[in-house]
Amino acid sequence: LATEATNLYSMCDENTSALQNMLPGPSHTRLWSERATREIEASISQSSQRRRPETSITSIRETENGPSSLSETSYYDSDESVRSSRSGDDYTDEEDSNQADMYDLLELKGEGRYGKVLKCRNNETGEIVAVKAIKICEKTDYVIAREVFMLDKVSALDPDVDNVIRFNKYFKSADGHHCMEFELLDLSVEDLMKKRRAPFSLNEIRPMAKDLLISLKGLRNVGVIHTDLKPDNVMFVDQQNKPFKVKLIDFGVATLTERAKVGKIMQPLGYRAPEVTLGLRLTEAVDMWSLGCCLLEWYLSVLPFPAESPYDHMQMITHFMGVPDGELLKQAMYGNDYFVEEGSEWRLKEVSEYKDVILNCHQGNSELDIEDKRVFVDLLQKMFHVDPDKRITPAEALIMKCLNKETGE
Structure with a gap:
């Protein structure tokens, strides 16, 4: 599993830039x-x-x-x-x-x-x-x-x-x-990941997850989609005096929810929601998908969907999460680029198989450790729902058990 994870991580396209997708041509800027x-x-x-x-x-x-x-x-x-x-x-x-x-x-x-x-x-x-x-x-x-x-x-x-x-x-x-x-804020989560060269524990991830869910809940209330949620754009406020207190930064490619266009490609590829790749209706749910990618990356030290192309990206999502619902694919502007009506050509891996990757990381022998991981997996499953309308919202996630446990470390 460790070898497979390393191989997946090496595939990550570090040159992907959400900003490039948002820049207009010269005629627009003039x-x-x-x-x-x-x-x-x-x-x-x-x-x-x-x-x-x-x-x-x-x-x-x-x-x-x-x-x-x-x-x-x-x-x-x-x-x-x-x-x-x-x-x-x-x-x-x-x-x-x-x-x-x-x-x-x-x-x-x-x-x-x-x-x-x-x-x-x-x-x-x-x-x-x-x-x-x-x-x-x-x-x-x-x-x-x-x-x-x-x-x-x-x-x-x-x-x-x-x-x-x-x-x-x-x-x-x-x-x-x-x-x-x-x-002025402290360093980014990305910078700390590079410095420590080790994954975060659930007790470290929990306060960061809650802070970012509150951020996304607020953005949802004002009708804004961030579209660029990644470790680079999450910064610690003061890691020495307020450990793992974070804020969301960089709204340069954010968009109004009511103006989000079907078919517009946004988000860095490794953190991109499937509805963006497929060309479905875009909502604040795309940020929840990106947050799920961040949480899993912080826990595994591996980007969960390190694709080199949109095709690779959809293949990985299908491999781990299953084929999207047929009704969604019929509505998708780009659905025919990745799927045919008679079925998928890829071998599918059930979600339960992907659970094993998470459960075998940060080995802990106690029943408490195992339960902690299981509720974390439950949250991730809800964040990675392929149907954006069924994906968990920030408000729903904030009341889940895994984010409201009293930490003992």
């Missing part, structure tokens, strides 16, 4: 590159003042014609291009040139293709924060505007109750970067 920044600033100014009137964080500029609203239709018309909303025509960069001066750079936390994450001190508030700085260009204009729009939707939640990262503000620096200020 529609909004001229006014994108000033629309975001006016919108965030309005929402920042509404959310945190008690803080001293500087508001983002408003034009002489008043703040403009970044409406939902700005992002979700028929082809996801962006339409301009009302804003002033006398935009300048003078005030933003002073925004970057408000910060003392303390540390470079990370660097990617388009930008950096910086640990900074906000000299106006005294708070140690994270500043995400992205180079300004047509592609990043669109992506940043989309992320700020979704962060504004998520701001209806309480960051400390609903376990989502706190977004403070957006501004544009004088040296040509989109900048977003967030609360």
